[in-house]
Amino acid sequence: MTGDRPISEDDLHAFLDGMLDPARRDAVERYLDTHPQAAARIATYRTQGDALRAALAPIADQPTPPEFALRPLVERRRRRFARHRQIAAAIGILCLGGMTGWFGHQALTLPSHGVHALAQEAVDNYEVYAADLRRPVELPSDQTAALAYWVSERLGAPVEPPDLRAAGYRFLGGRLVTTPNGPAAMFIYEGPAADRLAVMARPMTIDKNRAMSERAFGALQGVTWSRDGLGFSVVAPRASGRLAPVAAEVQRQTASA
Template identity: 50%
Template sequence: MSIRPISEDDLHAYVDRALEPERQAEVAAYLESHPDVAKRVAAFADQRGWLRSALGPIAEEPLPPQLNLSRIIESRRRRPSSARWAIAVMLMLAIGGIGGWTMRGATQAPASGLAALAQEASDSYQVYASDRTRPVELRDSTELVSWVSSRLRQPVKLPDLSKSGYRFMGGRVVPTAHGPAAMFMYDDDHGERLVVLTRPMTSDQNAPMAPHAGGNIAGFSWADGGMGYSLVGPGAAEQLRPLANEVRKQARSI
């Protein structure tokens, strides 16, 4: 019996102890064989514990009567306990927002447009390209294209990079802050892997190709007709430009 691939949602539910016991055990086994992912999940757990420790005492206090809606309407004056609760609520919102983005691998306010797409592609590459056991969820190209087109509610074309020396390995649907995205993965005879990520864009719906780099990976991102595309892989960005041009040419032929 095959084990369902471990998704990003599974990792967060694992930290929250929201999985069924059997699935919890599957994720635990996965983390034992994937130390890089386990390290990231440990940071999630630390963040969760810190939030509980910081806000737990305030959350246990009874709600002050001054925060009753009818009393607020009657008077705009607040007592100290009410003020403390207001500060606590703002603190929870602020820390919760920061914590949520930290758990998604961000250390600053979320980006938008091409910058967000480039970061999402890089994150997907970091998580899945290093997985030597289950880097992709579906390997059948016909089934995959049908699935991702349905989830993105847009016709999606699978780029063919075989003439550039890269074989199609498979793909999956990945979650992003801007909705689902389709991830396609490729490798060459040396085991070097590339990722192409595509999703509908809410901003930068038509944007020229732009390079980006971070750590040991780089890539190009662009948008045409409301769809965004990002190709990422190891090495310098300029080495990937011909591949990005090929993906863009094929996408425009849809």
């Protein structure tokens, strides 16, 4: 049963760290054999880790210098703390105003909830599910009505898979996926060259109405937008051709719905 579960990003990092049980490790190795992009990324991480360990090895083998002994360090820290206690109180008052400005800046610039986050979430889930040749969907296309009811109930908004047959994509089915911003619906399609396309939708807490924006993610490309508090992202391999017309059709159907 362990091998039947889709490979996640956590599985890939646990594989890199040698933390998987044998059955899950074998499943990840099979996944990497059929997903060259993920395999190349893991190989890069491993090379970087080996280089870092090699660079630090001479230092790690040296004895600890006397000046870094724990007792003198604690004593120096205690004296320094006592000497600057009164200064710290004054600095704290000054920092209070600075922190207010900083957190205000963070609130304005934090991109973890808007359309940029949605675009990355769609790509991450595409790499896990749409690239899975055995089980990319939870409910297949012959259960479209049940799928639409399921995801609409969980998202709190009416969502159903667009019909993309005119664009050359056959609907395979869909599933609920997880994101840092709550559940999302993912619908997966297959083109004439067996290339996969995914449409992901989730409620938006910010960027509730944003125009379409297109962005490349390595070998993938995505088009993302939001309307009336619901965000959409369409993802496909860059080699599949121009994605904007397909995204425009998704936008047209979801807006009319």
